[in-house]
Each structure stands twice: as structure tokens, then as C-alpha cells.
Amino acid sequence: MSAGRPDDGFNDGAATPGGPSPSAPAPPPAPDQAPLLELEQVHAAYGPFRALFGVSIAVPRKSVVALLGPNGAGKSTVARVVTGLVPVSSGRVRFDGRDVTDVRTYQRARLGIAYAPEGRSVFSTLTVEENLALPARSDRGRAATAAALEKAFQAFPQLAARRRQRAGTLSGGEQRMLSLASVLVEPPLLLVVDELSLGLAAVVIDSVFQTLAAIRDAGTSLLIVEQHVDRALSLADHVVLLSKGEVVRQGPVDEMRALATSLPGM
Amino acid sequence: MSQFLIYAIPGLPYGCVFALVGVCLVLTYQTSGMFNLAFGAQAYVSAVIFYTTVEDHHWPLWLAAVFSVLVVGPLLGIALDRLLYRYMRASTTTVKLITAIGLSIGVPSIVDFFFGSSEKLNPPSIAPHAAHTYHLGSYYLDGNGLFTVVVTVVLVVGLGLLFRFTAVGLRMRAVVESPRMVQLAGISSERVSMLAWILSSMITALAGLMLAPIYHDVDVNNFNLVLVTSIAAAAIGGMSNLPLTLAGGLLLGVGQQVLAGYLPLNSILAEGLRPSFPFIVLVAVLLLSPAVRRGRSAPDPLSGCDPPPPPLAASLRGAGLDRVSRVGLPVFVVAVMYVTLFQLSEHYLGLMTEVAIYSIIFLSFTVVTGFSGQISLCQMTFAGFGAFTAGQLATDHGWPFLVAMVAGGFVAAVCGAVVALPALRLGGLYLALATLAFAVMADEFLFPLNDIGGGEAGVDVPRPVLGPIDFGADRSFFLLCFAILVLVSFVVILIRKGTIGTYLAAMRGSEVAASSIGINLTRAKITVFALSAGIAGIGGALLASQVQHADSESFVYQYSLVFVVLVLTTGARTVEGAINASLAYVAIPEILSHFGTLSVLEFALFGFGTIAYVKHPEGILEFQKRSSIRKFNQLRARMKHRQDRPLIHGDDSGPGGAESGGRAPGIAGEVAGLSGAGDVGD
Numbered sequence: 040m041s042a043g044r045p046d047d048g049f050n051d052g053a054a055t056p057g058g059p060s061p062s063a064p065a066p067p068p069a070p071d072q073a074p075l076l077e078l079e080q081v082h083a084a085y086g087p088f089r090a091l092f093g094v095s096i097a098v099p100r101k102s103v104v105a106l107l108g109p110n111g112a113g114k115s116t117v118a119r120v121v122t123g124l125v126p127v128s129s130g131r132v133r134f135d136g137r138d139v140t141d142v143r144t145y146q147r148a149r150l151g152i153a154y155a156p157e158g159r160s161v162f163s164t165l166t167v168e169e170n171l172a173l174p175a176r177s178d179r180g181r182a183a184t185a186a187a188l189e190k191a192f193q194a195f196p197q198l199a200a201r202r203r204q205r206a207g208t209l210s211g212g213e214q215r216m217l218s219l220a221s222v223l224v225e226p227p228l229l230l231v232v233d234e235l236s237l238g239l240a241a242v243v244i245d246s247v248f249q250t251l252a253a254i255r256d257a258g259t260s261l262l263i264v265e266q267h268v269d270r271a272l273s274l275a276d277h278v279v280l281l282s283k284g285e286v287v288r289q290g291p292v293d294e295m296r297a298l299a300t301s302l303p304g305m
Numbered sequence: 306m307s308q309f310l311i312y313a314i315p316g317l318p319y320g321c322v323f324a325l326v327g328v329c330l331v332l333t334y335q336t337s338g339m340f341n342l343a344f345g346a347q348a349y350v351s352a353v354i355f356y357t358t359v360e361d362h363h364w365p366l367w368l369a370a371v372f373s374v375l376v377v378g379p380l381l382g383i384a385l386d387r388l389l390y391r392y393m394r395a396s397t398t399t400v401k402l403i404t405a406i407g408l409s410i411g412v413p414s415i416v417d418f419f420f421g422s423s424e425k426l427n428p429p430s431i432a433p434h435a436a437h438t439y440h441l442g443s444y445y446l447d448g449n450g451l452f453t454v455v456v457t458v459v460l461v462v463g464l465g466l467l468f469r470f471t472a473v474g475l476r477m478r479a480v481v482e483s484p485r486m487v488q489l490a491g492i493s494s495e496r497v498s499m500l501a502w503i504l505s506s507m508i509t510a511l512a513g514l515m516l517a518p519i520y521h522d523v524d525v526n527n528f529n530l531v532l533v534t535s536i537a538a539a540a541i542g543g544m545s546n547l548p549l550t551l552a553g554g555l556l557l558g559v560g561q562q563v564l565a566g567y568l569p570l571n572s573i574l575a576e577g578l579r580p581s582f583p584f585i586v587l588v589a590v591l592l593l594s595p596a597v598r599r600g601r602s603a604p605d606p607l608s609g610c611d612p613p614p615p616p617l618a619a620s621l622r623g624a625g626l627d628r629v630s631r632v633g634l635p636v637f638v639v640a641v642m643y644v645t646l647f648q649l650s651e652h653y654l655g656l657m658t659e660v661a662i663y664s665i666i667f668l669s670f671t672v673v674t675g676f677s678g679q680i681s682l683c684q685m686t687f688a689g690f691g692a693f694t695a696g697q698l699a700t701d702h703g704w705p706f707l708v709a710m711v712a713g714g715f716v717a718a719v720c721g722a723v724v725a726l727p728a729l730r731l732g733g734l735y736l737a738l739a740t741l742a743f744a745v746m747a748d749e750f751l752f753p754l755n756d757i758g759g760g761e762a763g764v765d766v767p768r769p770v771l772g773p774i775d776f777g778a779d780r781s782f783f784l785l786c787f788a789i790l791v792l793v794s795f796v797v798i799l800i801r802k803g804t805i806g807t808y809l810a811a812m813r814g815s816e817v818a819a820s821s822i823g824i825n826l827t828r829a830k831i832t833v834f835a836l837s838a839g840i841a842g843i844g845g846a847l848l849a850s851q852v853q854h855a856d857s858e859s860f861v862y863q864y865s866l867v868f869v870v871l872v873l874t875t876g877a878r879t880v881e882g883a884i885n886a887s888l889a890y891v892a893i894p895e896i897l898s899h900f901g902t903l904s905v906l907e908f909a910l911f912g913f914g915t916i917a918y919v920k921h922p923e924g925i926l927e928f929q930k931r932s933s934i935r936k937f938n939q940l941r942a943r944m945k946h947r948q949d950r951p952l953i954h955g956d957d958s959g960p961g962g963a964e965s966g967g968r969a970p971g972i973a974g975e976v977a978g979l980s981g982a983g984d985v986g987d
């Protein structure tokens with residue numbers, strides 16, 4: 040995957056937050072050239088508290104986009120908007136050629152959007168195995184589920200030893216591994232990972248990044264939020280800089296490297 | 306041992322039903338967050354339909370049973386889930402509880418409207434050989450009992466297998482923890498919850514069919530009593546553990562029978578034990594069970610997606626409007642007084658007196674629910690304690706009534722403090738359930754006692770006499786009640802503006818923050834609970850004094866349920882809200898009584914008022930007032946060409962949300978729906 044083709048849906052200039060409404064969207068390009076995921080002038084809020092102000096982001100097919108920004112910039116909110124957990128107050132979300140703005144979270148998941156939220160996002164009362172079995176599609180039968188489980192245990196051998204243990208009793212890092220493992224059970228079209236490396240040991244982070252590179256090569260696009268800018272940049276093709284709910288800059292990783300590392304608060 | 310079994314075995318069917326209902330409660334509570342206090346109503350629907358189809362339409366038993374258990378039950382569950390519960394996932398505990406109570410009041414009233422409210426005695430049993438007695442050595446069980454035991458065993462084992470080993474069961478367990486994470490796995494959490502509702506509605510319907518023959522009557526009250534015991538079973542299971550709930554149910558059913566068997570026949574203890582058992586067990590669980598004291602163990606990891614609960618709003622009313630109401634209110638009051646005293650007939654004078662008295666009782670809800678966000682389901686029981694104390698003291702001991710009334714209020718307050726003590730720290734749901742169990746215990750055991758409620762004959766309660774003034778005449782009694790109402794209103798306002806009110810306001814914002822600055826939450830809550838019980842006690846004494854009589858039927862728990870729904874739907878935070886609720890309570894039956902059969906629907910009207918409550922948890926009245934204030938302010942702003950609209954969006958984002966600016970949000974989610982207005986000035 041070459042970084043930074045000029046024609047893959049990124050505009051290099053700063054976004055125009057709060058500017059004129061997204062009046063004339065460009066005519067939809069041919070399906071396989073169109074980005075896999077596209078946010079267009081997305082505004083989002085938590086009740087009365089506004090978090091995103093006209094964010095436009097695109098994730099091209101088979102590429103990795105890193106979402107960077109200081110604390111409270113709205114990175115997690117972008118991830119939640121993509122998965123439908125937080126509704127947009129205006130703007131559109133397009134995925135794989137269709138408008139998913141009003142599509143429910145579980146339907147988006149079926150369309151191929153997987154999401155590993157930040158923190159210990161596991162079902163703490165279920166066992167490790169049950170946590171992994173839940174997302175496995177029931178229509179594929181037990182054998183396929185078992186195979187998917189084995190794959191997950193291969194990626195995270197530490198979990199294999201604890202397959203019948205309740206997830207709530209795992210250590211913080213193990214829980215983090217489990218939530219990553221459960222999104223990888225079924226390779227999605229788009230994988231959104233929030234705070235990828237938080238709470239993981241350096242060795243584990245390395246292997247996670249290897250796994251991510253592997254599934255990227257297998258055809259999955261990634262949208263990752265990562266505090267370790269260097270690591271993020273090593274995997275990413277594109278970088279989006281977010282601050283105070285607005286896109287400050289976005290572009291191919293080469294152009295963004297200097298800027299991203301010098302940004303205050305990161 | 307054999308003696309024990311002779312007592313224990315007849316308790317088994319009861320225990321099984323308690324267990325089954327307890328399991329249903331846990332199932333729906335866990336998968337949808339609704340504690341189904343409408344169980345009795347749901348069971349009633351199926352039992353009545355079964356009864357009617359068999360007795361009136363001569364359907365074969367099996368067909369009627371299949372129809373009412375497999376068709377009516379699930380349909381009702383689906384309807385409730387789709388039309389109501391689905392939209393309440395994010396609502397507060399209070400809203401959910403009140404909605405369920407509203408249904409438990411409204412649904413039976415609708416059923417009676419369609420199927421007639423005549424007694425439905427000796428319902429047929431669905432058990433094969435129901436009347437046959439099965440002997441096992443010297444122990445025996447009748448066919449219906451045996452059937453109940455077998456069905457329970459089959460169902461519970463089936464449910465256990467479903468939960469443990471199937472994909473659906475796995476999803477149900479997962480939804481418990483986080484519906485959103487289930488969605489992320491590509492599964493419709495709503496469908497899972499609906500499935501749980503269907504399942505539990507079927508079991509509920511079946512329980513209704515099995516229970517009716519045990520009581521020889523299809524009566525919603527029996528179902529509600531079973532519900533109360535099952536609540537205790539669910540509490541033993543910590544509201545989450547199915548095997549423990551099962552064990553709890555069996556223990557309660559068998560325990561009641563065994564204890565009643567060993568105690569001397571017809572003694573007070575034997576009589577009182579059965580109805581008191583749920584309350585005693587519930588209190589014991591609240592005090593002792595570590596699982597319950599810990600509360601819900603696993604919080605939703607994705608709760609960060611929710612906006613914070615609405616912050617406390619400052620006074621919403623402009624000074625202009627305040628001035629208008631300061632002049633307007635006295636004028637209005639004087640006008641009402643004049644008309645009531647000099648224009649109305651005896652009948653309407655009596656009704657107006659009732660309005661004043663019920664307003665006093667309803668103000669007790671304002672204090673406990675409106676100010677401190679707790680739900681009490683036994684305010685009428687406190688009113689009863691007030692009335693009986695006042696009556697006994699005045700009639701038997703010759704105390705002046707007004708003094709006796711105050712003493713009644715005091716006794717009620719003490720009762721309130723005692724009841725609230727074990728449950729207060731746990732808050733919301735547990736307090737509501739404990740008060741409900743207490744109300745049932747009082748109705749069934751305490752109030753019928755000679756020393757409290759005067760037994761069969763009841764207690765005579767005189768009209769007050771104050772020195773030379775005799776309030777025996779209706780007009781003067783009305784004046785007295787009105788004066789007391791004014792007095793109590795001032796007390797209520799003082800509570801809100803005083804130290805306790807400030808504490809409570811802080812507490813509603815954030816319990817953690819409030820306790821961190823040294824506010825003793827438990828003491829504040831208990832004080833408020835006791836005050837509220839005291840106000841209810843005074844109201845109860847007046848209520849009894851109006852008709853000069855009170856007996857154990859005068860203060861049954863059903864009143865408390867209706868009242869809590871009524872007051873919360875009209876607006877629990879203001880004196881005005883309580884008075885309006887009281888007006889509605891007195892006026893609506895009066896109006897309906899002119900329409901013959903429609904009067905059955907009175908409770909349906911009150912009950913389904915809760916649907917409005919779901920949308921406007923601050924109360925209909927409060928909502929109307931606020932939206933008119935908002936419009937008024939907008940109009941004024943437009944006239945002044947000022948652009949001082951707050952820089953946050955959200956036009957109607959819940960109580961106090963939009964108006965409050967970007968103030969720091971509180972942490973406490975529990976009472977979010979109630980945490981809006983520190984309420985308009987008066």
C-alpha cells in the first residue's frame with residue numbers, strides 16, 4: 040500500500056469547519072475508487088454538549104488512517120459516530136458506497152464496521168471464550184466459530200490459557216487484548232480502534248501492530264486513534280489532525296509527519 | 306422431620322410460583338432494565354381471558370390455555386416492549402418504576418372494562434387431574450399443586466439450559482451488561498430484549514393460570530401479593546442470580562407454611578407472619594446480602610457515549626412572571642375560597658375539602674420524591690398510621706383531635722424513618738420495593754389488628770374542636786383543612802429553601818460531590834423521608850376525620866400506587882403540582898360518574914398518564930409551565946433584539962437541559978429525570 044496517492048479522497052488544505060453548509064457534494068465517483076468510509080461535514084453532540092463541528096474525513100479502501108489530536112479533541116467521538124453509537128446532529132456518513140447516517144449500530148456492524156472502544160470494553164460476566172463467540176456470526180455454524188476462536192488465540196496466546204475464565208477477572212492488559220481479539224475474530228471491512236496501545240506492554244503493542252498490518256494487507260481498512268504518534272505514523276498511510284472538534288489538517292503521512300510530531304499537547 | 310415435611314410440602318407450589326415469578330422479574334430487569342411491577346396486571350390479563358373463554362365461551366381447556374399463554378401473553382409482552390419499554394432504556398429508575406406502576410393500575414382497569422368487574426370465582430385449573438390428591442407416604446399434594454411444581458422444575462431447568470448453552474442465552478447474558486457492545490457485535494440488542502420480554506410474558510401468563518385456582522379466584526390483588534413475595538425472592542438472588550432467586554422463592558413459599566404450622570394456631574404471630582414475610586426477608590437481604598449492597602456489579606463499558614444527566618437548573622422564571630404570580634395567586638385563592646364557602650352545595654363543599662386533604666397527602670410525595678428523588682410506595686400506609694393514632698388517642702384517650710393529629714404525624718414519621726433506614730443507602734429500586742412490601746405487611750397484618758386499626762369495626766375519628774370553635778360543620782372543617790394545607794405548603798417550601806433542601810439539591814447534582822464536601826447524605830435522606838411520612842400522617846388523620854371513621858381498608862397499598870403515579874405525572878416538585886394532582890384525583894371520578902360504565906376507566910386514566918410521564922419526567926404541569934416560560938422569554942428577547950441565546954444547541958433536551966447553559970454536569974445518573982429544576986420561585 041503506497042502512502043499518499045493524491046487522488047484518494049483527501050484534500051490537503053485545512054477543513055472548513057463551521058463554514059458554509061455542505062451544499063454541493065461532488066458527484067459520487069465509481070464505487071471502487073470511492074473511499075470506504077466518508078464523513079461529510081459531521082456535527083455531533085452529547086445532549087447539549089457539542090463535540091464535533093463539521094468534520095470531514097475519508098478512509099480510502101485498504102489503507103490505514105491515523106486520527107491524532109490532543110485530549111478532548113473529539114477522536115473518540117469520531118469513532119463513535121462512525122459506529123453509530125453517537126448520532127450525528129448534521130452531516131452524512133457514507134460507508135462502502137451507501138449512506139449509513141441513519142443505519143443502526145448493529146446493522147453497521149453487519150455491513151463490516153468493527154470497533155474496539157477505548158478501555159476495558161469486554162463483557163466482564165462472560166468467559167473469554169463467550170466474549171469471542173458472541174460476534175462470530177451464528178449462521179456459520181460451530182466449526183467456523185471454533186476456527187475463528189483458534190485464530191484469536193493464536194494472535195493473543197496469553198488469552199488461550201484463560202479461555203474459561205470470566206473476562207472481568209482478567210488483568211487490564213488482558214482485557215484490552217480480549218477486546219482487540221474479539222474485533223479480529225471476523226476480519227471486517229473497516230476496523231476502528233480507539234486508544235490502540237493504552238495499557239499494553241511494549242512487546243504486546245509490537246505484536247498488535249504486526250497483526251494490524253497483516254489484516255490491512257488482507258484487505259481491511261483501519262481507522263486508529265493512537266497516542267504514540269511514532270507508532271501510529273509507522274503504520275498509517277494518512278493522518279488526520281483533530282483539535283477542538285475540528286479537522287486541523289489532514290493528508291498523506293509523509294507530508295504530515297513533521298507537523299504531527301511537533302503538535303503541542305500530544 | 307416428618308412433621309416438618311407435612312408443613313413444607315403444601316408450601317412447595319407456592320414456593321414454585323414465587324420462584325418462577327422471581328425468575329421472570331430478574332430476567333426482564335437484567336435484559337431491559339425494567340423492574341416489572343406490572344407483573345400482576347399481565348398475569349391478570351391472561352387469567353381473565355382464560356377464565357372468560359372457558360366459562361363464557363366454553364372453549365376446551367387446552368385451547369383456552371394455549372391461547373392465553375402462548376398468544377395473549379407474548380402479544381402483550383411484545384406490545385409493551387414495542388410501544389413503551391423500548392423508548393425507556395435510557396430513562397431513570399424513577400421513570401421506569403412509575404411507568405410499570407402506572408401499567409399495573411391501568412391495565413386491570415381496562416380488562417375490567419371489557420370483561421366486566423364481577424367476581425370470577427373458582428377458575429378452572431389447567432392441571433390434569435387437578436382435584437386428585439396425590440399421596441406419597443403420609444404426605445399429599447393436590448393435582449394443581451403437583452402440576453405447578455412440575456412445570457416450575459421444567460421451566461427453570463429449560464431456562465438454565467437456554468442461558469448456559471445457546472446462542473440466544475449468551476446474547477441475553479451479554480445484553481445485561483451492555484446493549485451497545487452487543488450491537489457492536491452485529492446483534493440487535495432490542496430483539497434480544499424483546500425475546501426476553503416474550504419469554505417472561507409467557508411465563509407470567511402461565512403463572513397467572515396456575516395461581517388463580519390456588520386462590521379460588523381471579524383477582525389482580527392476589528397476583529400483586531405474589532409479586533411482592535417474588536420481589537423478596539429476586540432480592541435474595543441479588544436481582545441477577547437465577548439459581549439463588551429460585552432457591553429464594555422456594556424458601557419463601559415453604560418457610561411461610563412451615564412457620565405458620567409451628568406457631569400456635571390463630572395467634573397474632575401465625576396470622577401476621579405470612580403477609581410480613583416478604584418485608585422481613587427483603588429487609589434482611591438489604592441489610593445482610595453483600596451482593597445487593599454492592600449494587601450492580603458490571604457497569605456498561607460504553608456508558609461514555611451517553612450525555613451526562615441534566616444539571617440542576619437555576620430559577621427559570623423571569624422576575625416579571627414572578628411578580629404576576631405573586632399578585633395572581635392570592636387573588637385566585639381568595640376567589641376559590643369565596644366560591645367554595647358561599648356558593649357551593651354540601652356535596653361540592655365535601656369534594657373541595659377532599660381536595661385540600663389529598664393535597665396535604667400529595668405534598669408528602671413532593672417532599673420525598675420531588676426534593677430527594679426517592680420513591681416511596683407506602684405513603685398511604687403512613688397516612689394510615691397517622692389516622693389510627695389520631696383516632697385512638699382522640700376517641701379512647703380523650704386527647705384533643707388536633708393534638709392527636711400531630712401525634713399521628715409524629716408516629717408516622719417514626720415509622721417512615723424505620724422503614725427507610727435499611728433501604729435508603731441502596732436508593733431507587735430497593736427503597737421502592739421495600740416500601741411496597743411494608744405497605745402490604747401493614748394492609749394484611751398491622752392495620753387489621755385491634756390495637757392499631759380497631760379490627761373489624763375500625764376506629765372512630767372525631768372532627769376537631771379547638772377551644773370554643775367546633776369544626777364539626779362541613780364549612781368550618783373545610784376552612785381548617787385549608788389552613789393546614791397552607792401551613793404544610795409553607796413547611797414544604799421551607800424544607801426546600803432550608804438546609805435540608807440545599808443538601809438535597811446538592812445531592813441530586815452529584816451524590817459523590819455532595820458527600821465529599823461533608824454532607825451527611827443518609828441523615829438528610831432519612832430526615833426527608835420521615836418529614837414526608839409525617840406530612841402524610843397528618844393528611845391521613847384529616848382524611849379520617851372528614852368521614853369520622855377509618856378502618857383497615859381505608860389505606861390499602863393500591864392508593865399509594867395510584868397517588869405516586871398521579872403526583873409524579875402532574876409534577877412532583879411544586880406545591881402547585883400536588884394541588885393539581887389532588888384536583889384531578891377528586892374531579893375525574895366525579896366527572897366519570899356521570900358516564901355510567903365509563904367510571905371503571907378512572908384508574909386506566911391515571912395509570913396511562915404515565916405515558917406522558919415518560920416524555921416529561923418533570924411532570925406535565927412543569928413541562929407546560931416551562932414551555933410557556935420559554936416562549937415568553939423568546940418573545941421578549943425578540944422584542945428587545947437581543948441575541949443572548951445560549952451557545953449550546955438542543956431545543957428540548959430534557960428537563961433543564963437547554964436552559965441551563967454549559968454548567969458542570971453532575972455525576973449522579975440515578976435521579977437525572979428528577980434533577981432538573983431547583984424549581985421555580987414562589
Ligand SMILES: Nc1ncnc2c1ncn2[C@@H]1O[C@H](COP(=O)(O)OP(=O)(O)OP(=O)(O)O)[C@@H](O)[C@H]1O
Pocket residue numbers: 085088089090108109110111112113114115116117608609610611612613
Ligand atoms: N459522554 C459525554 N458527554 C458529554 N461530553 C462528552 C462526552 N464524551 C465526550 N465529551 C466531550 O466531547 C469532547 C470530545 O471528547 P472525545 O472523547 O471525543 O475526545 P478524545 O479526542 O477522544 O480525547 P482523549 O484523547 O482524551 O480520549 C470533549 O470535550 C469531551 O468533554
Ligand SMILES: [Mg+2]
Pocket residue numbers: 114115116157233
Ligand atoms: Mg478518546
